[in-house]
Amino acid sequence: MKDVEKTNVERNNSSKRMRRRKRKMNLYGLIVILLVLTVGITISYTFLFNINEIRVSGESDQYTAEEIVIASGISKGDNLLRLNTSKSEQNILDNLLYVETASIDRDFPSSLEINVTKCIPAYNVSYDMGTLLVSKKGKILADNGFITEGLPIIYGYEPSVTTPGKMIESSDEQKSEAFMEIIENLNSAEENIVSSVDMSDKYSIIVNYSNGIIFKMGNWTDIEYKLNMAWDVMNNEYVEGKTGYITMIGSNQCSFRSSDDPVYIPGVTPDTTETDTDTDSDDEDSEDDEETTTEVYDEDAEMFREYNEQNNTESEDEDENDDSE
Numbered sequence: 001m002k003d004v005e006k007t008n009v010e011r012n013n014s015s016k017r018m019r020r021r022k023r024k025m026n027l028y029g030l031i032v033i034l035l036v037l038t039v040g041i042t043i044s045y046t047f048l049f050n051i052n053e054i055r056v057s058g059e060s061d062q063y064t065a066e067e068i069v070i071a072s073g074i075s076k077g078d079n080l081l082r083l084n085t086s087k088s089e090q091n092i093l094d095n096l097l098y099v100e101t102a103s104i105d106r107d108f109p110s111s112l113e114i115n116v117t118k119c120i121p122a123y124n125v126s127y128d129m130g131t132l133l134v135s136k137k138g139k140i141l142a143d144n145g146f147i148t149e150g151l152p153i154i155y156g157y158e159p160s161v162t163t164p165g166k167m168i169e170s171s172d173e174q175k176s177e178a179f180m181e182i183i184e185n186l187n188s189a190e191e192n193i194v195s196s197v198d199m200s201d202k203y204s205i206i207v208n209y210s211n212g213i214i215f216k217m218g219n220w221t222d223i224e225y226k227l228n229m230a231w232d233v234m235n236n237e238y239v240e241g242k243t244g245y246i247t248m249i250g251s252n253q254c255s256f257r258s259s260d261d262p263v264y265i266p267g268v269t270p271d272t273t274e275t276d277t278d279t280d281s282d283d284e285d286s287e288d289d290e291e292t293t294t295e296v297y298d299e300d301a302e303m304f305r306e307y308n309e310q311n312n313t314e315s316e317d318e319d320e321n322d323d324s325e
Contacts, residue, residue: 049080051112058116062098068114071095072104080106092116093139097165100137123183124153125168132159136187138168138180152186154179156200174202174220181223189231209234212243222251229254 056065
């Protein structure tokens, strides 16, 4: 009788079957997980997280909470997950003229909060067909045939949109950019003393202040920087209380003059602060005609020198030299 030799065939077959079982189990597990997720998502988007409370907060003198909710297009029973909050916020802004901003926040599992702020009339934008009354954020509130007193007037903006309820836009992109930077700066200022802005020439924007200062800003670039520099000059102890002209010279210099004569300062460098004048020493009325130019080459510069002091010192030195001779 021959000995029976054992082979590993059965063992190999067993290993293959085990691997197949594992693959099937993994596949079944994946299918089960997908089914559970699908069912969970379906339930969440249909039966769970449905709105049963809508809260309205913020400032809304013109509208009731119910009017705001209706304008949003949201109703109780809507699903929080399926809600398009951006669209609903825009619905409020489009439908309610005197709402400046609207934000919608989900409060799971079943609440929603709508927060709004009211529009505050802030600017007159004059154009060929009338005057637009514009809010602090640039929303058109009215297309009037008159100027609203007490609000700054913007000239030369060339609006391409004049429909109340829409955001103001200009046919000139650079003027749009300049306008938004100007109103952002004025909105953040502690005190707004701007009476008008003329941007008819976008390369030579002029800002008129109620204190008698006229700021020749130059072009539409670096608006915030230029306005802040002009403000610093106006509040300097040597300029405060005076009327005259502040002129941008280059990109980081300001000149203050009591008249609108051209400013020409030969040989200056961006590292100095100078006082110049166009006074004629031979004129008997030179004191009345004196014009002071203050150069500011850095927005943090605080040293301003009066021409009279400098001129008197130079005159005294010349007299001493003559006496010594």
